[in-house]
Amino acid sequence: MDRFGEVTHQVARVAESRKAPLAWYIAFVLSMGLVGLLGFCVTYLVFAGVGVWNLNNPVMWAFDITNFVFWVGIGHAGTLISAILFLFRQKWRTGINRFAEAMTIFAVICAGLFPGIHVGRVWLAYWLFPVPNSMEMWPQFRSPLLWDVFAVGTYFTVSLVFWYVGLIPDLATLRDRAKGTIRQLGYGLFALGWRGSNRHWHRYEVAYLLLAALATPLVLSVHSVVSFDFAVSQLPGWHTTIFPPYFVAGAIFSGFAMVVTLAVPARQLFGLKDLITLRHLDNMNKIILVTGCMVGYAYAMEFFIAWYSGALYEKFAFVNRAFGQYWWAYAIMVSCNVITPQLFWFKAIRTSIPLMFVLSLVVNIGMWFERYVIIVSSLANDFLPSSWDKYAPTWVEIGTMIGSFGLFGVLFLLFCRYLPMIAIAEVKATMPQADPHWSGYGHHGSNNGHGGHGASHGHPSVSGAALASPAPETPQTPGDPRT
Numbered sequence: 001m002d003r004f005g006e007v008t009h010q011v012a013r014v015a016e017s018r019k020a021p022l023a024w025y026i027a028f029v030l031s032m033g034l035v036g037l038l039g040f041c042v043t044y045l046v047f048a049g050v051g052v053w054n055l056n057n058p059v060m061w062a063f064d065i066t067n068f069v070f071w072v073g074i075g076h077a078g079t080l081i082s083a084i085l086f087l088f089r090q091k092w093r094t095g096i097n098r099f100a101e102a103m104t105i106f107a108v109i110c111a112g113l114f115p116g117i118h119v120g121r122v123w124l125a126y127w128l129f130p131v132p133n134s135m136e137m138w139p140q141f142r143s144p145l146l147w148d149v150f151a152v153g154t155y156f157t158v159s160l161v162f163w164y165v166g167l168i169p170d171l172a173t174l175r176d177r178a179k180g181t182i183r184q185l186g187y188g189l190f191a192l193g194w195r196g197s198n199r200h201w202h203r204y205e206v207a208y209l210l211l212a213a214l215a216t217p218l219v220l221s222v223h224s225v226v227s228f229d230f231a232v233s234q235l236p237g238w239h240t241t242i243f244p245p246y247f248v249a250g251a252i253f254s255g256f257a258m259v260v261t262l263a264v265p266a267r268q269l270f271g272l273k274d275l276i277t278l279r280h281l282d283n284m285n286k287i288i289l290v291t292g293c294m295v296g297y298a299y300a301m302e303f304f305i306a307w308y309s310g311a312l313y314e315k316f317a318f319v320n321r322a323f324g325q326y327w328w329a330y331a332i333m334v335s336c337n338v339i340t341p342q343l344f345w346f347k348a349i350r351t352s353i354p355l356m357f358v359l360s361l362v363v364n365i366g367m368w369f370e371r372y373v374i375i376v377s378s379l380a381n382d383f384l385p386s387s388w389d390k391y392a393p394t395w396v397e398i399g400t401m402i403g404s405f406g407l408f409g410v411l412f413l414l415f416c417r418y419l420p421m422i423a424i425a426e427v428k429a430t431m432p433q434a435d436p437h438w439s440g441y442g443h444h445g446s447n448n449g450h451g452g453h454g455a456s457h458g459h460p461s462v463s464g465a466a467l468a469s470p471a472p473e474t475p476q477t478p479g480d481p482r483t
Contacts, residue, residue, distance in 0.1 A: 052396045261360045264360075
């Protein structure tokens with residue numbers, strides 16, 4: 001890409017084309033089928049009760065909470081890429097941040113489904129919130145389960161606003177290029193009257209910076225709070241202070257793996273190889289490698305702490321976790337999360353599209369089993385051997401889990417089809433042409449270099465206004481950076 005107009009065309013043509021690639025329709029139909037399965041399983045659960053989940057004494061949490069923690073973790077990479085890398089001015093984020101932000105929103109929606117149906121009487125799920133009532137009945141504020149409601153709710157709200165604010169300039173671009181009235185009205189409604197003026201860009205950049213600063217601590221807080229569900233209990237295997245950093249590292253690990261899983265087919269399917277480059281994928285694979293090592297360290301520390309504490313129940317919990325009846329799940333967890341990411345030490349593997357796609361899938365499988373091992377193995381063998389039991393999922397649980405992937409797939413496919421997958425304005429701002437001293441076309445000071453002039457002189461809004469969406473009253477010429 002050597003012109004601003006090419007970036008706009010490359011991204012906008014996906015939403016503007018009348019037909020999507022055949023693979024998109026196939027994936028959409030399959031995902032809708034899984035959503036139907038999800039609806040059937042949830043409906044059956046509501047009418048029959050949570051007994052259909054085969055939850056027994058003492059395993060009262062299983063697939064539902066496993067899936068909840070898994071999906072919340074998936075949602076971590078989006079805010080990390082968008083907010084933290086934005087604050088550190090990492091330009092390579094621009095090719096993938098829109099993907100990651102959308103993934104966060106959809107993953108948290110899937111996560112929110114499971115606590116809602118886990119309560120059993122789903123029509124009373126609103127009791128999780130501190131709703132004023134005449135009987136003055138309130139949720140238990142000392143319970144970390146209630147903290148989850150606030151932490152995940154806040155994270156979702158801030159992530160949604162952050163994602164939408166970032167979309168506004170690009171929605172205006174789609175509005176200005178739209179040919180049909182319905183499209184113009186649709187994109188124009190959500191573009192909020194954006195005209196790309198200096199004032200608009202100034203307000204936008206201040207709002208985006210503040211939201212990034214607000215979202216950054218949430219990356220650390222939300223999964224720390226989720227880990228409190230376990231850490232503040234007295235159950236061996238759960239009652240450990242390493243859980244908050246361990247959960248956060250694992251969430252970033254799985255979140256980046258999911259971004260790779262989504263970005264690889266999307267760049268191939270929609271022809272975005274020039275915007276989502278191998279460098280983006282290579283950088284994400286490096287982060288997967290680093291966080292994978294952190295997760296492996298946490299696994300080792302759990303065993304060390306269990307041995308060093310001298311607590312017999314704690315020792316038993318971890319020995320049983322590795323060699324007991326759920327050894328197979330523990331073996332999958334370690335193989336996928338600790339051993340497999342070590343392959344990313346080799347650049348040839350980090351830059352191989354087929355290999356990185358397979359490895360990202362393996363990491364996601366491993367992270368799901370990590371949550372399964374933590375939750376089920378500790379509950380199945382607690383303090384009293386007389387209450388021990390073996391847990392096995394039912395078809396309703398498996399169907400609900402698979403259906404949640406269908407829900408995620410439908411939302412993500414609709415996003416790819418109708419919204420700009422790449423942040424058009426942000427990509428342009430990182431191009432050489434945005435530099436006022438750039439003379440790549442051989443005539444410095446022309447329109448091609450004018451786009452970034454304001455930015456270098458302390459007026460980023462001038463640059464942004466020129467980069468994202470054309471002012472309707474301004475005539476455009478080929479090569480104009482505002483197109």
